[in-house]
Amino acid sequence: MNKKVVTGVVGNDIHVVANRLIDISLQARGFEVFNLGVNTYLEEFIDAVVETDADVLLISSLNGEAEGWCRELQFLRAEYELKDVIFMIGGNLSVGEAANIEEIVPKYKSYGFDLVFHQVDLNIGLDTLEEFIGHKS
Amino acid sequence: MNKKVVTGVVGNDIHVVANRLIDISLQARGFEVFNLGVNTYLEEFIDAVVETDADVLLISSLNGEAEGWCRELQFLRAEYELKDVIFMIGGNLSVGEAANIEEIVPKYKSYGFDLVFHQVDLNIGLDTLEEFIGHKS
Amino acid sequence: MSLHQKERDIIVQNQYIDNFDFDEVEDFIKNASKDLFISHKFKNSNTTLVQPRGGFPTYQKQFELYEEFEKADIDVMPLTIDSHTRLNDYGSAKKMLMLSEENETDMLNGYPLVNHGYATTRKMITHFNRPVSLRHGTPDARLLIETALASGIFEIEGGPITYLLPYSKNFPLDKAFLYWKYVERVCANYSGLNEPINRESFGPLTATLVPPCVTIVIQLLEMLLSLEEGVKSFSVSFSQTGSVNQDAVMANVIREMADFYAKKIGVEDATINLVYHQWMGAFPRNKEFSDSLINTSSFIASLVRADKIIIKTRDEAFGIPTMQCNAQSVANTKYTFQMLKGLPTITDEEEEANLTEEIHSIMEAVFNDSADTLWRKVFNSIKNGIIDVPFSPHIINHNAVVTIRDEHSNIRVIERGNMPISDKCLAYEKSKVKLSKDKTAVINKIIEDIGVMHE
Amino acid sequence: MSLHQKERDIIVQNQYIDNFDFDEVEDFIKNASKDLFISHKFKNSNTTLVQPRGGFPTYQKQFELYEEFEKADIDVMPLTIDSHTRLNDYGSAKKMLMLSEENETDMLNGYPLVNHGYATTRKMITHFNRPVSLRHGTPDARLLIETALASGIFEIEGGPITYLLPYSKNFPLDKAFLYWKYVERVCANYSGLNEPINRESFGPLTATLVPPCVTIVIQLLEMLLSLEEGVKSFSVSFSQTGSVNQDAVMANVIREMADFYAKKIGVEDATINLVYHQWMGAFPRNKEFSDSLINTSSFIASLVRADKIIIKTRDEAFGIPTMQCNAQSVANTKYTFQMLKGLPTITDEEEEANLTEEIHSIMEAVFNDSADTLWRKVFNSIKNGIIDVPFSPHIINHNAVVTIRDEHSNIRVIERGNMPISDKCLAYEKSKVKLSKDKTAVINKIIEDIGVMHE
Numbered sequence A, B: 001m002n003k004k005v006v007t008g009v010v011g012n013d014i015h016v017v018a019n020r021l022i023d024i025s026l027q028a029r030g031f032e033v034f035n036l037g038v039n040t041y042l043e044e045f046i047d048a049v050v051e052t053d054a055d056v057l058l059i060s061s062l063n064g065e066a067e068g069w070c071r072e073l074q075f076l077r078a079e080y081e082l083k084d085v086i087f088m089i090g091g092n093l094s095v096g097e098a099a100n101i102e103e104i105v106p107k108y109k110s111y112g113f114d115l116v117f118h119q120v121d122l123n124i125g126l127d128t129l130e131e132f133i134g135h136k137s
Numbered sequence C, D: 001m002s003l004h005q006k007e008r009d010i011i012v013q014n015q016y017i018d019n020f021d022f023d024e025v026e027d028f029i030k031n032a033s034k035d036l037f038i039s040h041k042f043k044n045s046n047t048t049l050v051q052p053r054g055g056f057p058t059y060q061k062q063f064e065l066y067e068e069f070e071k072a073d074i075d076v077m078p079l080t081i082d083s084h085t086r087l088n089d090y091g092s093a094k095k096m097l098m099l100s101e102e103n104e105t106d107m108l109n110g111y112p113l114v115n116h117g118y119a120t121t122r123k124m125i126t127h128f129n130r131p132v133s134l135r136h137g138t139p140d141a142r143l144l145i146e147t148a149l150a151s152g153i154f155e156i157e158g159g160p161i162t163y164l165l166p167y168s169k170n171f172p173l174d175k176a177f178l179y180w181k182y183v184e185r186v187c188a189n190y191s192g193l194n195e196p197i198n199r200e201s202f203g204p205l206t207a208t209l210v211p212p213c214v215t216i217v218i219q220l221l222e223m224l225l226s227l228e229e230g231v232k233s234f235s236v237s238f239s240q241t242g243s244v245n246q247d248a249v250m251a252n253v254i255r256e257m258a259d260f261y262a263k264k265i266g267v268e269d270a271t272i273n274l275v276y277h278q279w280m281g282a283f284p285r286n287k288e289f290s291d292s293l294i295n296t297s298s299f300i301a302s303l304v305r306a307d308k309i310i311i312k313t314r315d316e317a318f319g320i321p322t323m324q325c326n327a328q329s330v331a332n333t334k335y336t337f338q339m340l341k342g343l344p345t346i347t348d349e350e351e352e353a354n355l356t357e358e359i360h361s362i363m364e365a366v367f368n369d370s371a372d373t374l375w376r377k378v379f380n381s382i383k384n385g386i387i388d389v390p391f392s393p394h395i396i397n398h399n400a401v402v403t404i405r406d407e408h409s410n411i412r413v414i415e416r417g418n419m420p421i422s423d424k425c426l427a428y429e430k431s432k433v434k435l436s437k438d439k440t441a442v443i444n445k446i447i448e449d450i451g452v453m454h455e
Ligand code: B12
Pocket: A012, A013, A014, A015, A016, A017, A018, A021, A058, A059, A060, A061, A062, A063, A064, A065, A088, A089, A090, A091, A092, A093, A094, A095, A096, A097, A117, A119, A120, A121, A122, A123, A124, A125, A126, C080, C083, C136, C137, C166, C167, C204, C205, C206, C207, C208, C280, C281, C282, C283, C284, C315, C316, C317, C318, C319, C320, C321, C391, C392, C393, C450
């Protein structure tokens, strides 16, 4: 059975290009995709994960707003008991040019993400995701 | 009476453009000019200074060779008793991009130059020369 | 009191602003220095004017940015507005502005103009005494534009289509048309007092494989909607396509079409200028290469004889640039324009004829829509896909047009969707691309085409 | 044994070289990798090849430079020779090489090829397996070129005129012609063994206000002198003039004229390529601006469809660039060529016709000289000012031609001296410049024109 992925771009971010490519690439890799598109709030993502019983939540953020929107993830994750869902985020995860680029991944992990990709190419991210799924099962 | 200037480009250097402009500019400022052109050795300069009874020797160097050619100036200056002649050099006085740009001027002064201009515009150099002449007389 | 004036009075009654003295504003504009008007600068210069992007939350930091720009001898200053203000959320903007002032970190991604107010902002604008261009992306920009004009900002970027289809997911398009109609009227009203206020459309749209015919049609329609209301100085724009020749073709055609359609609606006394945007798509991650790309864009802007260029920085792929980086970009571009001489004129009759025909077909379909006003015709045309912007995130957009790059990197339409371009034109476009039958090959080609400037 | 072979045997008997095995060398060239031949690379590529400048005294440092270049995916490697070797002073070169090896500081401004010898150098050249171009400036380059060819360096830059008039004060020009005749013959002899050896002329000359007709005439004459001896692959070149249009005109005309004159002397089987030099005149002192200038040059090289470009670095105004700076320039230029697509073709019939006429007039005068061989005709023509290079430091040069830039920065002849261009052509050139009557104003304009790329 195909793994289900909920995806979209978080916050007031309207950068849609990567989102379209993510949709296509996930499908090409055999995932069942629920794409919420741009300008999606964290609660909407969580609702969709619950509703579709998704295996993966893949969030994009390009305009630098992600930090403001994702701080509460840990809390929501616990509340909805989403222990087994893989939480993943990627894109451009800081405002301006990150001064401390090494701090970005740990910070987002502390928010509750399993996989974090700052300015990393999509395909590398999706390869890592498939590996991660392999390890889990 | 017009001041006399001997000028030219030292060593195997054939960069002639500045030399042509120097000739024109000196004349425009009322100097009497003896232009030895490019590819002129230090001895030739000194000979010309003696022969013309020049007030100023103005040497250009562009290709970075000047240091190799001008170390003996102090010696020649003493030998020919040229105490009252103003010795002046300008252009590009180091090979490559000078690491210690502050050291260039003192170094050339220690070789016996009165006025040293590394990567300085010609007109600034000639203004300074005229001032220097003013002070002396 | 006219309906319009009533609306104005309501808009400026807002708890976040002190008071709005329309008579004083009119007086200010009447006596304002000509140097503040880009319309004046356009008239009196024969090189491409240079404008960067930039906006910081505090007055102090915005002032410092302008100082940096001034040192680089900038032609047109930018004022970029923060995103809370863009959503008319002046409360949050106020809070974040206060935090920014207290903590000396930027809690806003632009200058909250409404909160600062026009009395304060005008001091800064008149101090530097150069034209300022307002960049925002706001669907309901009525109060923002009143404040901008009162501050001495006499160029207003945007439009109901170009600030909506690339920037919004679901803001109602019909409302945007009405709010922008208000903006046009305010600009038009002030235009008789001194030099005209300039309006500028945002041609780059999504900056992603938008075909020239779509860009130009939208530029023309926003121009017409603006001229209809009485605006006398308007700038059409587009961004680097990725093909030098296609840029030249676009420049030639857009200039000709702007003239043609302005006359068609009976406007003969408006000045239309051409603005070129340096590459607006995905940038390389190598900053040296970004510099090369930026300089290449400047060269093209000169070649196509743009009246103004809007520039990027070497930090584009990474994040919002520092002041210094931004000012350096201005200086570099100014240097390039100054030393670049003896530019040839480029024309390509075949390509220009094809593009012109496509534009006329789409414009005709828009005009033939049964609605009573132009804005309603345009609204309907977007809704039914007669105008269709690739990669728009907006739910109203049709998303049926498919484009791809040919071997010279020209953007070509390979699926027209509902766009009424003739079979002949479509065949011409398709004849330029060797298309694989394989669908994933096509998708990979599109991905490659989006990353065409990558190293 | 032929006279030529006797001369060869004498030349290679030199205390600074070990031994010279001509049979082994022939064998090496016969079996050498095609990748070492730029003539082969020209045939098989459809982009502009990128070549920097660079030479260091020691084998080790030259090797490191090539490693840097390789990382930047260079197309053509340079080998710049030191100035002692250029003056055939192998003794000083040897001493300085030893000092450089011991002290790890560079005591030479290039690679002393003769001292290193071909056996050693060949190892390096074949290791990197890319075409190498020899840059020197030597009037008597006979031994140098024998050594280069034996090392696997299959492109030889220079010529009796272009390496003399800008580079020397008083080396006898007639001797230079004879020494270069030798070089052409050696290159021609080896050209039947594998891919042809490429010869390249140095079009920039003094890089200072040289009018297009002078540059092109000299390019054509060096080409003819080379083809006469049997060379089958020749590159003509010129450097950025300062006007994009003038560059395009020069490129179009030089290509056409090269064909025309090669045919005229009955050569139909030689390949002529076009090389473009990035701005060779005075650089700005601002490194950011130098980058912009360099990128602009690359853009023009693409526009005029040059087969190869020779590049500068951001350090040009300051001194010899570091390896890294040099490699960065290669990478930037490669990036620009890769992303620059959809280039239009530029033609300017009026300018091209005028330039062509000027060239034919001068060529005709050269051919009409009463001497018996082409090289003697050329020698006489230089001596009497039929060919006259502005700002040449050489005593034989006539120095009567005066040039100035017009408002689009085209270089125009305002005094023709003894150059036999027609009254009509001179009138055309002069019609483009608004000239002040005042002599100091003209001088100031020339000074300004030399610094045209300054910030
Ligand atoms: C095109 C573009 C736009 C278009 C967007 C059109 C549209 N609706 O999509 C327009 C012009 C409208 C626009 C607007 C704005 N933009 Co913009 N935009 C860009 C630009 C130039 C390219 C983005 C793009 O499409 N790239 C192509 C896609 C394929 O690549 P990508 O998005 O980078 O995604 C790749 C990776 O990040 C990765 N990825 C993405 N998501 C994920 C997820 C996972 C899990 C993984 C593994 C990987 C991954 O995969 C992709 C392929 O490799 C970038 C700069 C750049 N990157 O060059 C700025 C940029 C993203 N924009 C920026 C900004 C600030 C804005 C604005 C706020 C500017 C303004 N003041 O007007 C607005 C408003 C937008 C909003 N409300 O969010 C900033 C963000 C700054 C920051 N993070 O600090 C950038 C970086 C530019 C800059 N340097 O200032 N923009």
